[in-house]
Amino acid sequence: MSDRQAKSSLYDAFAAVAQSLANGRRAELVDVLAQGERSVEDAAAEIGQSVANTSQHLRVLARAGVATSRRLGNRVLYRLAGDRVEALWEALRAVAAEHVAGLDRLAADYLGDRSDLEQVDRQELARRLADDDLVLWDVRPPTEFVAGHVPGAVSVPPAEIRRRLDDVPDGTDVVAYCRGPFCVFADDAVRELTARGHRALRLEDGFPEWRRAGLPVAVGE
């Protein structure tokens, strides 16, 4: 085989990994799988596609090495292949956020105006957690909370935000986090809390980024 051919094949292989992420629905799937294992059916519900279509997309991710699957009884569970995949997904979002013209507009269309949302980064949150002067809300579905959360966080599933507003003592700051920087749950919580007169902040990114940064993680209830 010629050098040129060998080089082409090698770079085609790199490109194949990118290709597996080069579809909006698969990108959503990666974002979902970053939260933990999912069955095909659950994944399909998350991205609002048919099971057949979702299955095909998941197969594509698996074929590219980005996801792996295992059978558990009746179902097949998919997960991301490793931390490097999460890092890749994070890098991809970062490039888009910085260099894609109009991404801020698309994000605003989906997330609403964030200019009035106070944000806090991982380091700052870790520091303030040590001082213990805040309430930390994990605004994700309970299964994801159980699979792993920031120590000290309380689980407030998205649907329960309103019911839990009064649990927060007056004068205490609340930090909310969810799945990642483009997840709406924490935004909703912060808006509701702010409207109720609390000072509320959003963690800049989400739980997967916290975990990947090597910060402490609690598992279970």
Add this chain to the structure above:
Amino acid sequence: MSDRQAKSSLYDAFAAVAQSLANGRRAELVDVLAQGERSVEDAAAEIGQSVANTSQHLRVLARAGVATSRRLGNRVLYRLAGDRVEALWEALRAVAAEHVAGLDRLAADYLGDRSDLEQVDRQELARRLADDDLVLWDVRPPTEFVAGHVPGAVSVPPAEIRRRLDDVPDGTDVVAYCRGPFCVFADDAVRELTARGHRALRLEDGFPEWRRAGLPVAVGE
């Protein structure tokens, strides 16, 4: 616009960035541009494609926000849009290297057997450079060396490796680096040096990764 539509559009935008990398020739172009600005013609020569085709690929990269272009006299120069793009490219290679079955085989077809090549990582090289007990070869084209190199490195263009073998004093280790982990130049140098009886090592990755890690960089001759 519905929430579902807005979310789709946002993730389609992420996917569009991946799409721009989802072609082997464009992946090669990113690898080349990570070394510095290139004219369309030079870039075409590097990837062995026609100028028209290369121009189109570069336009795709630019449209996706991954590259930018500027006119300089007669020519149009392309460069990567920023460090985050390099980080993305690095993350992509890392995922491929770890999770793509058969990548090692493709790499071996292009690079040859690396099992007998000693490698050294950035930290180790930085430490040993401080001790000043080695010769450091920058095995890239001279323009790339001038644009930036590891302080203390001498420029040994790929075509001159053989001529420079005798410059190395006996008993002194040589470290060679080039464009990145999948670049052949440093491998060639290490093999030639080893055959000549020197102890030679390859830097695990290349100059762009060194620079991106925040390590010191020298510019010019």
Add this chain to the structure above:
DNA sequence: CACCTAATCAATTTATCTGTTGAATTCTTG
């Protein structure tokens, strides 16, 4: 073993991507 559920496969239509060719632009130089 029949029946049910979850997931995958196969086939189809529509849309997009690749590389090629030749023409059109844009800038520099004489």
Add this chain to the structure above:
DNA sequence: CAAGAATTCAACAGATAAATTGATTAGGTG
């Protein structure tokens, strides 16, 4: 301003990808 070089554009043919539909496989359960 004419000529030339570098780049981009436009149009095309062949290949590949996406979502849908319907059939099939694999694993549990009565």
